[in-house]
Amino acid sequence: MDTENGTRWLSDEEQRTWRAHLEVSRLLMHQLERDLQPFGLTNNDYEILVNLSESEDHRMRMSDLATATLQSKSRLSHQITRMETAGLVRRENCESDRRGLFAVLTDQGWETMREVAPHHVASVREHFIDLLSPEDLKALHAALAPIAKRLRTTRGRA
Numbered sequence: 001m002d003t004e005n006g007t008r009w010l011s012d013e014e015q016r017t018w019r020a021h022l023e024v025s026r027l028l029m030h031q032l033e034r035d036l037q038p039f040g041l042t043n044n045d046y047e048i049l050v051n052l053s054e055s056e057d058h059r060m061r062m063s064d065l066a067t068a069t070l071q072s073k074s075r076l077s078h079q080i081t082r083m084e085t086a087g088l089v090r091r092e093n094c095e096s097d098r099r100g101l102f103a104v105l106t107d108q109g110w111e112t113m114r115e116v117a118p119h120h121v122a123s124v125r126e127h128f129i130d131l132l133s134p135e136d137l138k139a140l141h142a143a144l145a146p147i148a149k150r151l152r153t154t155r156g157r158a
Contacts, residue, residue, distance in 0.1 A: 035123040062076060088106060
């Protein structure tokens with residue numbers, strides 16, 4: 001329904017879909033966070049560990065890690081400080097750029113990933129993947145992929 005100022009309001013179906021997406025997103029992230037708590041990790045901690053574990057030499061420039069995790073450099077710096085205290089990561093200077101810093105996965109961080117990853121995958125399966133048929137998964141991916149692409153492009157990360 002359009003109004004005088006050109007606003008395209010959501011139809012009833014669009015509104016139901018949008019609100020279902022918001023509810024599922026919040027509830028799923030809350031549940032995944034709860035399932036990480038026994039390991040002393042947050043979703044942000046786990047995302048950082050995943051990014052570092054999948055990167056070359058288990059290290060990333062702090063600026064690249066901030067971009068990958070959608071965090072400000074300041075917020076990431078505080079997060080990395082907490083994770084350093086826990087022994088999961090360390091910072092290293094960048095030899096080629098004196099201002100640059102790397103976040104590096106420690107041996108303890110790697111062992112934590114190896115311990116937690118199977119539990120996290122089981123949680124993702126239980127609360128998301130296994131609730132959808134293979135056809136639903138394909139359709140959901142097809143629906144979400146262009147949205148993710150558009151949002152990455154908007155952020156300058158296409």
